[in-house]
Structures are given as C-alpha cells and as structure tokens.
Amino acid sequence: MPTWSNIQSTFSDKMDFHAAMETFAEAWVAANTPTAVNSTEPQPQVGKQNSDDLPTLLTKEQLASKQSPPPSSSPSSPVSPVQLSPPSHAHTTKGHSHTPTGHTAIGQPPVGHTHSTTGHTSPTTGHSHPTTGHTQQTTGHTHSTTGLTHPTAGYNHPTSQSHSTGGHTHKKPDPIPVTGHTPQTPNPAPVSSVTPAGTKSLPVHCIIEQTTGVVTFDTPECGSNSSVELDSYAILPSTTLFGEVVRTALIKLGYNPSEAISAKGAVQIKNWRPLTFEVITDDEKATLEDIWGELTQVATLRIRLSSSSGFTVPDTWTDHSVRCAVLSLLRESSQSALAKECPLTQSTISYIANWKYESKLSAEKCREFGDWYKIKIQHVRGFSEDKSSPRDTRMTFHPEHEVPQMRKWYKQCKNPTNAKLKNFADELNKGHVRLERPKVTAAKVKIWWKNERQREKRISQKKLETNEEDDETSQESVQHSSDIEKTRSLLSCDLDKSRSMLLWQLDKSSSLLGFETSGNVSHLMDSPGASQTSGGDSSVSVSHTTAMDVDSHTEGNVSVSHDVASHSKAMERVHLRLQREDLRQGSHDSSLSQDVPRSHDISELSQSHDISELSQSHDMSQDLTKDTGWSQEG
C-alpha cells in the first residue's frame, strides 16, 4: 500500500499536483452551486461504481460513453484536461501540461461546469472593468453539476443534494437569455437538460485558445501561434442561435462580451480539422440544437480569441460593428468618458455594454459613429499625447490592468513600507496604462492601500451584518446555548465535508495513479471525535479512501502532514469561492459567524493547525476545510 507521500511524489512526477487540486476545487464549487441545469439533472449514475462511491467527475469520455462508446483512442482534443480556469482568474492553469495520458478524468470539469469567476473580484469588492464588472453580475454563476455531487452530502442523492446547496437560490434572474438559470424540475435528461419551459440545454465542449496572430481557422498553420487557455464545458440552451454560440459560450465560461468581439469559432469533430461556422451553415436562424444536437458526444467547439484588441474597422458600419467597436473601446475607457467623445450617449453605451440594446442603431447613427471612430483611430496616438486635454485630476487605477495587480500586492503585503510603495508605483508607471494617464506616486498608492484596507473592513462588516440579520430572522427564539450547539453542529458538518472532500481528492488522485484505494480511512475517520461530527443530515458515507501517511490527530490539535496541508490550500480557494457564492445568494450561515469572529488573513491560519486558533479566528465557511480530519471540541 503506498503511503500518501509516495502518492504525492509519484503524482507530482506525472502532473502538476496543484493544478489537479485546482481542478478538484473547480469541480467542487460546481457541485455546490445550484443551477438550473444542475437541478434538472437527476444526478446520473455515470461512472458510479457503487452506492458508496465518492463523487465522480464526469469526463468527456464518460459523457460520450453515456450514449455511445468513446471515440476510439485519440482524444477529441490535444489539450491538457487540467486546464480549467478562464484567463481572468488570478490563477491560471496555463502550462500545466503534465497530465498523465489516460487520466483525463482528473482534469475534467463536470458537464456544464461553467466558470463564474470572471476577474474574480470578491462580491463586494467586485470592482472591475466597466464592462466586465457588470458582466460578472449578469453572467456569473452558471455552474452546473451534472454528474457531480457533494462528497459528503449523500452522493448522487437528490435530497442530499438539496442539503449541500439548500436555500442557495439565485435571486437575480440572468438577463442573458442563454444561461440556463431555470427552476428545478424533476425530469431528467440523459445528456441535455430540459427546463420547465421545455427548453433543452446542451453541453458543449469548448476549447478556448488565445492567438497572437490573425484569428482564423482557415489554415492548419494558424493554430501554431495559439495556446489553449481553457478546456471546459458550457451548458447552452439548445435554442441559442448558432451564430451566437461563440459569444454565448464565452460569456458562460466567464469571459466578457468585449472579448467575444474578436473571437472566432469552429466545430471540431474528434480530431478532424475544425470547420468554421460559415462552412457549416448559412442559415442565420439555425440553432444550436439544429447543428449540435446529435454531435454533443463528438464535437468540440474551438474558440480562438485574439490577444490583441481584435476589432478591425469595417467597410460599412452596421449596428453590429458599432457594438463591437464600442465594446472594444470600453476595454480602455469608461462609459462616461467614451460618451463624451463619441456620438453615442452614455446610456446607449451602457446598454451596449450589457448587450441590452433592443432596437437597432439607425444607419445614420452607425455612419456617424463610424466617421468618429475612424478619426479616433487615426489620432489615437495624438490622443495619448494630448496633455492639454482637461483630464480628471483624480487618480484612477485601471480596473483591468492595474487594480488586479495591486490587489495581488495588497494580499501579499497589507502595510507596505514607503520603499515598497515606491516600488509599486514604479511598477505601475512601467505599464502601458500610464502612457495615457498621470503617473502614479507612492502617495497615491498609499492612499489606495488605505482605502483598500477600509474596503476590506467594510466588506467583512457587511458580511457580519448580513449574517446577523439572517440569524435574527431564523433563530429569534433559540437560546444562546442552543446557538452554540448549532454552531458546533454546523461546524462539524462542514468539517466533515471538508474532510471527506479531502479524502475524496486523495482517493481520486491515487486511483488515477493506479493505487489501491480500498483501504480504511484509518487516521482521519477514526480520529477522536470524527464520528460525532457526522451527526445529523450530513452523514458521511465514505467507505473507501486512501490510507495515507498522515500524522495522527489528537483532540484540540491537528497535526496533518504538510502534504495534506498543501491540499488544504487548494481547498481554501474552493471555500473562498463558495463563500462568495453564498454571499451573493444571501444565504450565509449565520450561526457560524455569530460565534466565530473572522480573521483577515487566511494564509496565516493555513499555516497553523492549532485548533483553538482556527476555531476562534476564522470564518468557518472558508477555513474549516483547511484542517481535515479535525473535529470541533468546544
């Protein structure tokens, strides 16, 4: 029987371990996020060995095998299945290509798992690009969990599913008509799901590539300067117009509309040469169902994006080209600023940015815009050097190019020294953004840091308030002591989830590597207090896990090996995401936070396995996962 360290070392030889953990993380988030597509699924038993089995990710192959055998030996795409995250993630999976052949399951997203993490700003700090920021609100959270359920919440059991996601409903209707946010329905569909309205959804296997050159599929060579940045599934309504599939899929996968401007799609059957949409059909009214309906098992939607700006001036300006130009311009300019320059009003631009513009722009307006755009493009350099133009005296940081970087720095150092601030300012000034904007000074950066601290504080206060409100409404009559009891119970529940999730991961990892996985959970599950934590509705039925080299656990002090600790890092991200989802859905578990104050630095705690510190100082929904195998003891 291999030890855990053996497993990991072997594992790391074959693939990027953390990439795999990321993948698990993504999948788990998907599994815990209720969506229509998810809920319409009866949790198919694909890949399920026995009723006690742990959750199984639905792989491309599995998906295909549901109705037909998998396409022989060659995978439908040459890309690493580990690649999951959209580019806007802070984390990128680019370059994680050490995937052992034949182990595609590990990296596969669950069917329909679409990222909702565009730009990944926190819900409250969700400041982002003018267009993307809004896009997040409207297009986010389109996870689907077909074939994937919570590890602890009763695998593949509908009621358990509701336990894991109970009460988490999307309050905000998705304005984009293709998201599949539909109410639950008990009617299952084997591959495609069916909404109550009768609209089927189809899982579309998407491979997103960034290309430095011209976006085209015309020549075989043109793929040589492309790099795959995402390999995932998007669940799209079958009624989606085929011509809209690329944009819709991109939005579903967490990209913002402006990125779709330059995108080009092609359909690839198995590993054949991709067929561009124009080759496939001229019918503008053709829907996804018409084209894709019978091909879900074998077809892949390859989407190429241009890493450059991507919008080329058309000969004749149409409603569509104006929209594309506007979206392109909004990458570098705010709506208001653009409205001041161009013939469109800010409100029109706002509607375009959100793709809400119902009526077409008049030909006259399009021409007017086109004329302006040509001049704008011609003088683009002149604009940047026009120092005389009355610019806003307020320092603004570019929401796409600067703020994310600053946030990264902020996370690393919340109270930087003056020297560091100066460095940050210098770094920012090196960026192309500062060619057109006033230079950043250390003082400005300092103010930003200060405001960021305030923002952070405000956010946690808001969270706290939200939780307290929830608590008031739901637990008015509950005595304090019982609150504590409940807290403990919930705590334990989450701990069980965390522990089981980890075990599941380990199990999955080892089974992928061909290790025996029928051993006992020994250390973790048998640890003192482990059994009592699983009380209530969250009974953990982990019947097989990987025996591993984990240090023994003692009450009040968890000393998990570093290997496991490194797992927990990945799990942190899962829980952070889950928490963000919870926040958005306004269904945070109140009782936890009531008794458990927060810590502002997760990473600090992730280093520490001291139970008291953990239990006292953290938002449990994030951090319970950090210490697997731990049980709450007062």
Next chain:
DNA sequence: ACCCACGGGTGGAAACATCA
C-alpha cells in the same frame, strides 16, 4: 512636544444603471 503612521469618517466626483 513633536513627528510619523494609521484608521475613521466623509465629501464629492466618477461610473453606471434605469426611468420616463
């Protein structure tokens, strides 16, 4: 006492969404 750094509070402009 003075300096410095920081947090709290807040004004007001920018950015954005929505209404009529």
Next chain:
DNA sequence: TGATGTTTCCACCCGTGGGT
C-alpha cells in the same frame, strides 16, 4: 436620449497612538 438615482472610490481632514 436626457435626466436622475445609486454605487463606487479617490482624497482629504482629524483624532489617536507609538516612538523619540
């Protein structure tokens, strides 16, 4: 499409606390 409401965020003022 202009007007208006809301949210976000930069920047400033002021009080406080630590160090010298």
